[in-house]
Every structure is written in structure tokens, then in C-alpha cells.
Amino acid sequence: MPEGHTLHRLARLHSEYFAGGPVRVSSPQGRFADHVVVDGRHFDHATAVGKHLFHHYEGGLAVHVHLGLYGFFDTHLVPPGEEPPAPVGQVRMRVGAAAGDGPVYYVDLRGPTRCEVIAEAEVVDVRDRLGPDPLDPDADPGRAWARITRSARPIGALLMDQKVLAGVGNVYRAEVLFRHGIDPFRAGSRVTEGEFRAIWDDLVQLMEVGVETGAIHTIRPEHDHGDVPRRGADRPRNYVYQRDGWQCRVCRDEIVLQTLEARTLFWCPTCQPERPR
DNA sequence: TGAGTATGTTCAG
């Protein structure tokens, strides 16, 4: 479920597992030949920017991971003296702490869009291409506002543009616009600065909850009627995402699915009217 | 068993 909160959570966990010692890096699938460059190196720490994850190694090298639509990490905790489980399926990269006295963590990466060794200077390049990240305490939301307020593109598209805001995906996009009663098709130039600030502040809070819990929770307690998610038991509990055809939790009108810039958008036309209330 | 779907990005045309 890779939106920005997932990557920040992974960065935090991988730092806990591996920072401060050498790691073993392999590519059971064989598609990450550069693993030999970092295998056995000292793992400094892990960071995340938007939907990008970096493993920083001594000597100015980093492994850059982007999970794309399907990618994910499996984690194994192996008791002292035991061998890690054989990789199952297509494991692009396996990282394991070098043997110590205690249990050893292994993480298996599957299905990423990107997994490559780069120089630290290129990490800066990636960061520079991205808009401010709500999960970065030093982020400057003014950079995002400057782009939004002079754009004719719909706010629903701008929020998902990683050059405008880093880390927001389809779920947070849909949910935050609902929570603020904003029509996703309204042009960025017609969003007020007050509305944008409220969206930013809400994203900071919602995504921090996501990092803590590992799941996207956007529904206020007074709107939680205990109904079953649309598909699968682990679907996020929320207002509009993947609830098309269902009653809106607030107004009881129907949640609508539309395509916006080639991505599915979920919204409530009644609660998110064309003209601001 | 197989089709359809998915929280994303990049590249060709």
C-alpha cells in the first residue's frame, strides 16, 4: 500500500534493524546485479522522501527504492544461529544484518519499480525533483502553494503530482478533499490559501497517523457506522476511496467514481460542491 | 483456473 506514509514507516524500521553495522545484500531474483557494490558495507541509516526510500551506506552510496504500484517488503526475524528462510517468489533485494549475538532481521523486496545503487549526489537530485513532503518537518508548504495557485489544473490532479506535493497518493488525495468539502475538479487557481493551508495541516496529521499505524485512517469517529469495507477485510476505513456506489457517510447521497488524468477518483458531489459553501 | 483490479512512474508516439 505504498503512499508516502508507507515509505517513511519503512525508513524508520530499516534504520532500527540495520543502522550502525554491516549488512548482507543479495538479489535472489538476479535482477539487482549492483547488490555486490553494497554487500558487506556499513549501513548508515534509511530515509524517505515522498514515495522514495533510500538506504544510505558508508562511502557515499545509497540504494534507491521505489515500490511503484505493486512493490512491498516482507520482514523476517530470525533467531540466533538459525538460517533465514529461503526466498519465496521473485525477491529483487534481500537485506540482512550481519550475524550478531541476537536475532537477525531480514527484509525481502518484491515487485519494485526501481531498485538501484546511486551516489548521494543523485539522492539530492531525486529530492530536488519533488515537492514538499507533509512528513518532512522541515518542508515548506509555500512551494506547493506557489504552484497550485497559478495552475489551471484540477486540485485533485495537483495533489497527486509529486512535483507539487511529495507522498500523497490516490487515497489521501480523495480523503483530504472530502474532509475539506472541495470539488476535485476545481482549478488550483481557485483554491484559497486558507483552504490549502487546511489541506496541508490535515495531510501532516493524517499521514503521521499512517506512519504510526501502517494504515490509512481518515474517518472521524462520529461518521463511523461500522459498515464493512468495500473489498477485503483490510480495506482502509474512510469516506470515499473505493466506496463508489455506496452512501456517503455524511449526506447519504451516492459516492461517485470518475477518471481524472487517467487515475480513478472517488468523491461525493453533494459534500464537495462545485462552488465553495 | 483465469480474468480483473490495484494506494505508481516512465517512456513512446
Add this chain to the structure above:
DNA sequence: TGAACCTACTCAT
């Protein structure tokens, strides 16, 4: 704008 990438899950047959 559409295809490609790539993996797991759900649902229909």
C-alpha cells in the same frame, strides 16, 4: 494518451 512494468489478491466460472 496509452502501454509497459510487475505482484498479490478477489471474484467469477
